[in-house]
Amino acid sequence: MANLRVGLVSPEREIWSGEAKMVVAQTVEGSLGILPGHAPVLGVLLDGSVVKIEPANGGEPFLAMVGSGFFSVAADEVSVLAEQAELGKDIDVQDARRALEDALAAENDDATPERRARARLRAAGIEA
Amino acid sequence: MAAQLRQLRQQIKSVKSTAKITRAQEMIATSRIVKAQQAVTASKPYADQITQALTALVSHHVGIDHPLLQEQPTDRRSAVLVITSDRGFCGAYNANVIRESEALMRRLRDAGREPIPYVIGNKGITWYRFRGREVAETWHGFSDRPDFANAERIGQRLTEDFLKTDAEGGVGEIHVVYTEFVSMLTQAVQVKRLLPLEIEEAESGKVPPAYEFEPSASAALDLLLPNYVESRIFHMLLQSAASFQASVRRAMKSATDNANELLGVYTRQMNQARQAAITQEISEIVGGADALAESGGE
Numbered sequence: 236m237a238n239l240r241v242g243l244v245s246p247e248r249e250i251w252s253g254e255a256k257m258v259v260a261q262t263v264e265g266s267l268g269i270l271p272g273h274a275p276v277l278g279v280l281l282d283g284s285v286v287k288i289e290p291a292n293g294g295e296p297f298l299a300m301v302g303s304g305f306f307s308v309a310a311d312e313v314s315v316l317a318e319q320a321e322l323g324k325d326i327d328v329q330d331a332r333r334a335l336e337d338a339l340a341a342e343n344d345d346a347t348p349e350r351r352a353r354a355r356l357r358a359a360g361i362e363a
Numbered sequence: 364m365a366a367q368l369r370q371l372r373q374q375i376k377s378v379k380s381t382a383k384i385t386r387a388q389e390m391i392a393t394s395r396i397v398k399a400q401q402a403v404t405a406s407k408p409y410a411d412q413i414t415q416a417l418t419a420l421v422s423h424h425v426g427i428d429h430p431l432l433q434e435q436p437t438d439r440r441s442a443v444l445v446i447t448s449d450r451g452f453c454g455a456y457n458a459n460v461i462r463e464s465e466a467l468m469r470r471l472r473d474a475g476r477e478p479i480p481y482v483i484g485n486k487g488i489t490w491y492r493f494r495g496r497e498v499a500e501t502w503h504g505f506s507d508r509p510d511f512a513n514a515e516r517i518g519q520r521l522t523e524d525f526l527k528t529d530a531e532g533g534v535g536e537i538h539v540v541y542t543e544f545v546s547m548l549t550q551a552v553q554v555k556r557l558l559p560l561e562i563e564e565a566e567s568g569k570v571p572p573a574y575e576f577e578p579s580a581s582a583a584l585d586l587l588l589p590n591y592v593e594s595r596i597f598h599m600l601l602q603s604a605a606s607f608q609a610s611v612r613r614a615m616k617s618a619t620d621n622a623n624e625l626l627g628v629y630t631r632q633m634n635q636a637r638q639a640a641i642t643q644e645i646s647e648i649v650g651g652a653d654a655l656a657e658s659g660g661e
Contacts, residue, residue: 278577
């Protein structure tokens with residue numbers, strides 16, 4: 236079976252690129268799993284969510300946190316574009332915890348910072 | 364004579380220390396150009412992808428409608444975003460940008476529009492403040508190493524003003540004056556219209572795939588267009604930063620070259636003066652000895 240060519244990019248740099256068996260992204264309406272041969276889709280990412288990528292070389296699936304952005308799927312090419320994007324292994328857990336506490340303490344109507352902080356913790360492998 | 368010698372020695376010393384400083388600045392700029400270029404390259408995948416997605420989106424929805432794409436014929440005000448640097452020591456870099464934006468504003472005024480400056484970078488800000496001109500908004504502190512958050516802030520403010528009408532203090536179109544990094548030796552000031560976006564029908568053999576949209580095409584467009592504008596601004600900031608470093612390098616290199624040339628001239632003058640002093644001393648001694656011998660001989 237063919238593989239997906241995946242690119243996870245932020246405006247400042249390319250975070251990850253390579254071949255993958257599966258990508259799971261969260262849109263505003265719910266999770267969307269992408270396998271090779273998927274129909275072309277252009278989706279809006281949920282701001283502060285987690286993208287799961289299963290590499291084709293048999294490596295462990297890994298998570299990445301994404302902020303505001305979108306993804307496009309066409310001819311087995313998946314590109315995830317997010318203004319904020321971080322691989323799970325690069326996330327500073329202490330910093331993310333602090334961000335979550337700050338977001339909870341801020342007590343305003345904007346839930347985005349809290350969601351982003353939670354997504355960072357989730358991507359780092361910690362339930363929050 | 365001795366006074367002239369001392370003066371020259373002092374001048375040589377000061378030119379030497381200036382040359383050391385400019386040489387160091389030149390080397391710093393050289394290393395920073397590489398970093399700035401890397402930043403430009405690293406931002407390319409995102410810019411390419413977003414352009415591609417937008418092209419696909421637009422070409423599938425003929426008659427697509429979004430405020431950011433619409434001409435606003437009733438608005439007479441035009442924003443001019445001027446991208447200058449925070450620091451000087453960069454030759455004509457800022458002067459070129461400002462000259463070009465002045466020319467643009469003159470053209471706009473001739474066309475019956477009212478140009479409104481938006482300024483990035485301390486050098487541009489002081490230029491406008493010194494002349495007492497009104498500016499709509501200024502940003503500074505990131506001209507050396509812009510990050511995306513800066514571009515986002517600027518983009519949000521500009522699109523916000525674009526969506527307002529004249530009466531509310533908004534603008535009808537947005538122009539940007541920035542410096543494109545062509546190569547190490549060439550940087551060109553560019554004037555581009557940022558908004559309203561122009562849709563160009565590109566005739567390419569590749570038909571973009573028939574996308575489905577999650578959750579809807581208009582939601583995707585709402586997100587994509589502002590992002591696209593921000594990514595354009597980010598690109599311009601990065602290009603300007605790279606051009607700035609290249610200008611610094613060139614200015615500092617010619618300063619160092621001039622200092623070295625001056626050193627040669629001063630050193631020769633000093634040698635001449637020293638030689639003249641010695642010659643005079645000898646002739647005085649010889650003359651004195653002759654005079655003594657003459658008077659002693661009688």
